[in-house]
Amino acid sequence: MKKITRRSFLAAMAAVSAAGVLTACGGSGNAASSAAASESASVSSEAVSSAASADETGTHTVIDHGGNEVEVPNKVTRVVIDQIPILSTYMAYFEGSAPYIVGYCGSFKSVISDTVLKNIAPELTESSDTVYAQSDLNIEEIMKLNPDVILYNAGNSSHAEILKASGIPSIGFATVGASTEADPLERYEEWLKLLEDIFGEPGKTEAFVAAGDEIVADVESRIADIPESDRPSALILWKYSDGVPQVSGNGTFGTYWMKHLGVTDKALEATGFAQTSMEQVYSWDPDILFLDGPGLQPLRTEDVLSGNVDGADFSTLTAVQNGRVYNTTLGMWNWFTPNPDAPLVLAWLACNTYPDAFADYPLGDTIKEYYKTWYGYDVTDDELEEMLLY
Template sequence: MTIRKIQKIFAGVLTVSVLTASLFGGSALASETETVSETTTEAASEAGSEESTGTRTIVDHTGAEVVLPEKIERVVISSILPLPSVYCLFRGSADDIVGIHPSSMAAAENSYLINVFPEIANADTSFVENGEVNIEQLLALKPDVVFYSANNTDEREMYDNAGIPAVGFSTSMSDYDCVETYADWIQLLGDIYGEQATANEIIAEGRSVAEEIKSVTSTISDEDKPKVLILFNYADGVIKTSGSNFFGQYWIETAGGINVAADLSGTPEINMEQVYEWDPDIIFITNFSPYQPDDLYNNTIDGDDWSNVTAVKNQQVYKFPLGMYRWFPPASDTPLVLKWLATKIQPDLFKDMDMAQEIKDYYEKYYNVTLTDEDLQKIYNPVSAASGVK
């Protein structure tokens, strides 16, 4: 059942509920407590006031009340890089997006997102210069609202000063649990657009997958878990991994592995001596890094010798796929990421999981597209340009 069908059914149920209340609710409503009556009256008054001014108020992930226009037709998504894909999943369109971050565009142009939502290519990226928002150029886009990373307090202050409604989306409020962070974003979009049925369906899918994977991996002993290293951002001689307090920890632990960088926090810089000490069994390279597994297998990266690392010797180096967005942070393909990682980290336990079919079914259900085997190969083998690294 598609999201849109769910919405229609939800609307029908709501209509029936209203009719039932009008037919049978006379005496029952009269017996409601005074407190409830006062609360309802107050809420109705506030709703009426907002309706009369053409606005409505939501609470974002910073805890701030944000007054939004009743109709949102021009959206800028700034520092929350994966959100364009989640927005497209939720809204079923990118028509309202007038601006996104250049890094988001680099991912979009080299992913499947632009095939399903080609209008994303029309979004402006020039309002971000050297990684910073140029407020004058952003204002020129005439946004009704800006979606940004809730952790970026300076950015929020800039929007407040400019009088632009800004909604903060948090990456950390669920302790870097990727599925719950994804759920947080979907829930907030549901609040913004008043589409809770859509939000609930998407959230339920992610949580169901997490429970499915955890039911298997939670029983694995540490002795049967491989040591895993994530090369989060590796370019120009700098190696950054994913330690605790970041998404890699959740992915690895939930999929049945041990994060070799768990004693470090965030996205710390490491060197080859540290890699040799850890000697990981499996290495994953994100799409924030331009390197491919062959670069490690062929030992072609200047200054770094990977030839004696166990994961390289055993050909256990994998590039994260690139579907609707880079498969590392929470994004619209998050449930698929967890399944894919489980098949790589614990292949024997998930040997019956057909990832090709899983991806095809998910894309059919949520994006209404039928993937070919050629499409799958592109998702599995993302180009280096998707990193956005020049």
């Protein structure tokens, strides 16, 4: 398959434009799974297309992931982000920078400190204006920041009511529990598309999305050739606190990672981010244990393999005995949640799940090329090692 680069894409688009045809597509090739998403794709794109040529003092209509019609300024230069982990996707939208952000969820700053995002967009860590912790909302402090728009979690109805009452244009972004499936490989594309609508730039991220889809297609074609008998079982430990494991059950981001990998998801009988017991984990006894690590829990692979986990003994698990414990990394963001590294996440998961089938897969080179091309950032060997071996 021919590789898609920013240069080749722009050249193709220039030729199309000269022929008088304009294509505006910012999402994935998958069909919309709800009427609201479909309406947003058609109506909102039309609105922002006209907004692009409108007076900067005017407004345009955006339909967010909650189905709300929001009047947004044509010129957005002050953004507040509340309780939606979209900072990395926002940076990817701006190809390696994070302009216009005047405030964001304070708890995200500690997450950023463990990622390469702090190096790509240091302005995020240098900002002193944050919006408290992830679960808090102080609308008075937000209004002092004089934002043009607020980006928030569409699933948080209490925040939505407060933000709507403020009169500040507030746009909801879907996470889990939305009308569309919580597939991280689709969700980050939906986020990019909604950012296109907000900033009046339809089609801006089409080449980026296409390049990611190309990586995914390559990985999934390799997985498709693996016999069912060679496919392991797996479990995602989402969090571990005070002796209580919390797994990534049915309907969460983890469900879809397991589906893309073609493995047996041991936690599929659980619902949501479910608290369970170590006895249940022993009963599931996965061939592979994935840790949703930095940013959500402090566990490292070596902690589990060496038995250095307070209140829990993982040593009897098949995954531990065979050394098949892997910790999702903090490349651009926590890799199990929606983020612009999602295609790389699938490649990383596949390389660890099927080491023989992916023995020749150039994961390190793929990561470096992706970051250089789309984020304008040269990943160092030390950073790459941290991503792959956490």
